[in-house]
Amino acid sequence: MAIDRPKGTKDHLPDGSPKLSLDVQASAFAHVQETARRVLERAGAQFMATPLFEEAELVKRGVGGSTDIVRKEMFTVYYFGDHGGFILRPEGTAGMVRAYLQNGLKQLPAPLKLWTHGPMFRAENVQKGRLRQFHQVDYEVLGSTDALVDAEAIALMVDVVRALGLSGVRVKLGSIGDPADRDNYNEYLRGLFTPHLEHLSDDSKDRLTRNPMRILDSKSAEDQDLIRELAVRPMLDFLGAEASAHFAEVQAYLGAWGVEYDLDPSIVRGLDYYRRTAWELHHEGVGAKSALGGGGRYDGLSAQLGGPEVPGIGWAFGIERLLLALEAEGVSLPGTPGPLLYLAAMDAENVGLAAQIARSARAVARVEFAYKAQKPGNAFKDAERRRARYAAVIGTDEALRRVLNLKNLVSGEQREVALDDLNTVLTELENN
RNA sequence: GUGGGUUUAGCUCAGUUGGUUAGAGCGCCGCUCUGUGGAAGCGGAGGCCGGGGGUUCAAGUCCCCUAAUCCACCCCA
Structure with a gap:
């Protein structure tokens, strides 16, 4: 074969193909999308779709200039003769909020529930569950700060995954507070770790300036020793009164509905626009980080994009990672039926x-x-x-x-x- | 960006201390079989041994480079 598919991409193959695994089975993809549609639309979400490429500025403002996504993982699109500066979208939320603002969807009754699915692109090195083109199912709710919306979003994410037959998932739940809370916490961490700089791993020295919260879930043994010695307090101790009450309410609803979760103080969002509730969905079968997907509240995003204040919350899971998890559990999805x-x-x-x-x-x-x-x-x-x-x-x-x-x-x-x-x-x- | 493993037919893999026409099983096509399938037998197609360079009388085999792939780090879905 003279020409191979680009690195970090997968072909989606018909049933019966050689080397067929769930993550490349086209009918399995379709089944995930249809299941998500059923569960989310019953909950009132409406489907919409946005372009695969957007202005680079949207992602820089929306995702955050200090994140790895913007620093080293964006695909720049050069080939539009009359206009440059586009990039392939690395995630869905910025585009969804952009479309909400640009198309006047604020006129629709709030809170507005939206969902989409499609390919995302990140210029990363490849490993298990990590691709350059991967696919997400994405759910967003705009126009409410109500904790009930947060709880429902988390529950729906679990519902979709359960409807597909996956059982071994864990919700890791945390709150990163309001911006002032997070600033206070980062300041606390810097003050705590700076005198012990020489005991931190090289990676964590870097984290100390860029994102100190990352130090807490470091894989380095010396970092973990230091964290224990210093008896580092968790982010939750630094939540302000409002964020704290909001988080308590979210947990109360989840408890009432029987949605299980583990409080995880080391939950950190990689994207700058998150506020308050943040969570991840984990499963053993998907590779080193084991994250199937993640979500969080992003009340500041709209204003950051130059729009009015519109609170929002959303989540996304990776379809390939979900399929890896299903495969690890031995769940088989209905394939395309043969002719009658x-x-x-x-x-x-x-x-x-x-x-x-x-x-x-x-x-x-x-x-x-x-x-x-x-x-x-x-x-x-x-x-x-x-x-x-x-x-x-x-x-x-x-x-x-x-x-x-x-x-x-x-x-x-x-x-x-x-x-x-x-x-x-x-x-x-x-x-x- | 970094580290390690892998790469021979559509698929899964053999291939000796370098030795001349590179094999098997499965799959595919055909026949045995001109009105009833899953079997068996026989035959056939299909390979620049990932690509490039080097050593050698001789390279799938040894050396270097490169690409892809798998896994891991950073980070993320």
Whole structure:
């Protein structure tokens, strides 16, 4: 093969392909999207979609200039002759909020629940559960600060994943407070760690200036020793009165609904616009970080993009990571079903008739036909490989008498059906 | 950006201390089998041994570079 697919991308393959795993099975992707649609739309979310590329400025302002996403993971799009400065979107929220503001969706009754799905792009090195083009399901609620909205969002994220048959997920829940709370906490951490600089790992020395909260979930043993020695207080101790009450309310609702979660003080959002409630969904099967998805409240984002104050909250999970988790649990998703009926003609002059019957039968069911005349033995072999439930071979006798011999490929039983009755019979067979 | 493993047919893999026409199983196509499938037998197609350079009389095999892939770090979905 002369040309391979670009690094960090996957082809989505039809059922039956060699090397097929759930994360590249096109029908599994479709099933995730359909399940998300069902669960989210029943909860009142409406589907919308935004472009795959946006102004670079949107992502810089929306995601934050100090994040790794902006510093080293953006794909710049160079190829629009009349206008430059576009990038492939690295996440969904900035575009959703941009579209909300630009299209006047503030006119719709608030809070407005939206959802979308599609590819995201990050220029990262590849490993398990991490790609350069990956896909997310995304849920956003705009126009409310109510803690009930937070709790419902978290519960819905769990609902979608559960509806797919995944069981081993954990919600890690935290609150990063309001901006002043976070500033206070970062100041506390800097004051605490700076005198012990020489005991921190090199990575954490860097974190101390860029994002001190990251030190707390460092994988380095020396960092963890130091954290224990210094008896570092958790972020939750620094929440202001309002953020604290809000967080208590979120937990009360989750408790009332029986949504399980673990309080995790080390929850840190990588994106600058988060406020208050922040959470992640974890599963063992998805790779080193084990995060299936994450979410949080972003009340400051709209204003940061130059719009009015519009509170918001949202989450996203990675479809590939979800499929890895399902695969790890051995959950199988429904694939594309085979045809209900496979038709073949024995003689070249009846191929056209087979095609005509198939085309009219497609009004009620999935029906395929052979493009060349086939001997009965080969016709049934073919029908079997295509996973048809029924097969019929048309010879001169059937053509003259205007009938089909429908053969059940599992039981081997045959029954004769008049062509005029075919669609009625197929409808019955489809329904049982 | 960094570190380690891997790369031979569509798939899973053999291939000896370098030795001349690179193999198997599965899959695919055909035949045995001109009105009834899942089996068996026989035959066929399909490889610049990831790419480039080097050593050698001779390289799938040894050396260097490069790419892809897998896993991990940073970070994230």
